[in-house]
Amino acid sequence: MAGSALTSVWGSLWAEPRPADAPARGPRDWALVAGLVGWSVLERALRQDLAPGPLPLVAVLAVVGSLLWRRSHPLVAVLVSFGTLTLVDVARILGGSTGTLPNSISATLILAYALFRWGSGREAASGLGIILLWLTVTYETYVADPVSLAERIAGYAFFLFAAALGAAIRYRAKVRVRDIEQVRAREREQLARELHDTVAHHVSGIAIQAQAGRAVAAAHPDRAVEALTVIEDAATRTLTELRAIVGVLRIPPATGPTAEPDTELAPPPRVADIAQLSTGDQTRPRVEVTLAGALDDLGPAVEAAVYRLAQESVTNARRHARHATRVTVAVTGDSERVRLTVDDDGTAAGGHTVPGYGLVGMQERTALLGGTFHAGPTAERGWRVEAALPRTGTRR
Structure with missing residues (x-):
């Protein structure tokens, strides 16, 4: 052995x-x-x-x-x-x-x-x-x-030490490159998740409103104007969030005593922002949001994660829940955890049965904060997303 x-x-x-970064x-x-x-x-x-x-x-x-x-x-x-x-x-x-x-x-x-x-x-x-x-x-x-024997040993030791030093520095550089690649991979995953969560949600809403506006334009011009207003608002928010993401990528974080926060970058979403996902009766499916329990003093990462999970769940319901008329979003908090439940009353399409990037991203986001996640069809009809996260967002 x-x-x-x-x-x-x-x-x-x-x-x-050979190392690929040998200097000229x-x-x-x-x-x-x-x-x-x-x-x-x-x-x-x-x-x-x-x-x-x-x-x-x-x-x-x-x-x-x-x-x-x-x-x-x-x-x-x-x-x-x-x-x-x-x-x-x-x-x-x-x-x-x-x-x-x-x-x-x-x-x-x-x-x-x-x-x-x-x-x-x-x-x-x-x-x-x-x-x-x-x-x-x-x-x-x-x-x-x-x-002498001592001089011979010293001579061999000098050259072996030089060789060992070269190998050690090589290994250290290799580890550093590997760590950098891991950081880049995590950043790419996070960026892909953020782009998917924000842009996909708003663009999905824009598409739905555009379809609704086209359907009622001839018979109800005033409702078509309302749909255009919603589309304009959603497009503006999408552009703002895209600019924030691009700003994070292009502007290095300032350090030192003179560093100032970038006021152009949007703040991370909070649990209270989930209420903005609710819609009126003119939108199908209708989204209803309920916030209850102890939802104050949550960790910033937890608040952002709960919002993104709710946002992605609503987006998936709009995309994949056939004939859905209602989506309910419930967020409750207690002394230890915050729980999110999203239900729709539609029939599952193919996108619900095969885990896509959306569900994978939600599961990864929850796991990173030490929480649990489950998504699947309900016993009667519709689709349910359930997530529970610790209030402080203990990372694994």
């Missing part, structure tokens, strides 16, 4: 792709290369213990030059730099040289970091093997001054 789990983990690491080569990279070249020149001029000949220069050029491709081609950079260093060390062994290489080749730690930060799983594993091979070879070049 343990072997299978280890194999699975290794397989996932091996298949890890910029002025800082060239400044880093220039600084390391200058450091190497100073070492060559001031130190007497460097290896003779062109070997130090070859090693420095391989390491420093590879830094320019450490993000775009991390494995190639590691292969070129550490491969060159390995060949240089082998040449030193064969030539019997006892000198050291410039300290500027410690920039190889940057390459080890970049390998695990920007390379794929295959590149990281392959590059780590190249690095460990070079470490093994380079310790064998100090024939005149053998490297």
Whole structure:
């Protein structure tokens, strides 16, 4: 079992792709290369213990030059730099040289970091093997001054730490991207829900009033004018709510002591606003609203949710309840919960039997606040929506 789990983990690491957000080569990279070249020149001029000949220069050029491709081609950079260093060390062994290489080749730690930060799983594993091979070879070049066990362990530890640091920062960036995507997904869901709840409700009312106005225009022009007035009012409210939503999306929230609230954004709906959903006898189906019990001091999220649930339920009844003449909306509150019940006396159409985005959105909205939701046909005739939410809106 343990072997299978280890194999699975290794397989996932091996298949890890490169990060997609690797920054391009910029002025800082060239400044880093220039600084390391200058450091190497100073070492060559001031130190007497460097290896003779062109070997130090070859090693420095391989390491420093590879830094320019450490993000775009991390494995190639590691292969070129550490491969060159390995060949240089082998040449030193064969030539019997006892000198050291410039300290500027410690920039190889940057390459080890970049390998695990920007390379794929295959590149990281392959590059780590190249690095460990070079470490093994380079310790064998100090024939005149053998490297102690502690120094060997420290050398391996430095490179492994650089690799681990690159992997840790990579994982942190990946988690951050995932969190951002989750936030964006939640925002898209919330926006879709808000658009559906507000626009669909008003547009549905506009369509019904337009149909009614067209039906009575010839026989009762005054009633057609009333329908046009209702349509104008509904269109105005729809435009206002759309502007509020767009304003929230386009205007970043102000922060700090000088922040002021945006007066153009509409306030969140409240339970008392549900009374505005009621209609007169001229509208079919007629909507009746009853508010009773303790409905004060509710959480803002709860008030907005109850209003949206009632609004969506009325919209669904108008759309899907065939031959419905009456829709009743009842909201009652007690010391612990607020309850919403919406009934219609129509016959269920296909939209009532298959849960659509409206019912899914209502269920999600209720669940987020720790409430319960149920929607379905009644025993006799019609459709009922029931929701109960805690007064404070305890989120799960």
